[in-house]
Amino acid sequence: MSHSQDSQPFANAESAQPCGFSHDSQDSQGDGLRNPAKPCPTCACGSYWHAADGWHCEGCTPAPAGVTRWRNVSGGKAAPMPPPVLPWPAELTDALKRVSTYFEWSHADIAEFCRWAQRSPQALADAGAFLRAEMAKLTGYQP
Known part of the structure; x- marks a missing residue:
């Protein structure tokens, strides 16, 4: 799951620590970069x-x-995904089973999807919307 160039609706918890850039290199401003x-x-x-400081x-x-x-x-690698913070909602289980079976997701794909979805309320809402949209593509699906 990648972020767009300059906007992304998901996030987690704040830390004031710099990310390893020195103030002399990389054109930094405060603890952040320009x-x-x-x-x-x-x-x-x-x-x-x-953030305000870069x-x-x-x-x-x-x-x-x-x-x-x-x-x-x-050239950069993806940041590690934060651990799940929310339980998986039972109402999405059937949709997840049907979509993952139809599109032949592996067990690892399913686990990664669930972990991604459980990281925030917005991500869980997005996962539900995604599963409903994919279910609508399935032949004969009736909500």
């Missing part, structure tokens, strides 16, 4: 979130709730 163009030298993550590496400093500006740079 315009990151390369993967983080500390963790090689290519995903950054924006850009921060998502791999080194998880984004706070409410972050709306994101940037991905070429």
Whole structure:
């Protein structure tokens, strides 16, 4: 799951720690960067979130709730996915089973999807909308 170039609706918890960039290199401002163009030298993550003091590496400093500006740079690896914080809603189980069977998802695909969905209320709502949209594609589906 990747972020768009400059906006992304999901986030987690704030930290004031810098992401490993020195103030002398990478054109930094406070603990953040002005315009990151390369993967983080500390963790090689290519995903950054924006705050008032600049850009921060998502791999080194998880984004706070409410972050709306994101940037991905070429050559970086994806930040680790945060652990699930919400239980899986039972009302999505049937849809998940049908969609994953129809589209031949592996057990790893299903586990990753559930972990992705359970990271925030917005992600869970998006997962539900995705599963309903995919169910609508299935032949003979009746809600």
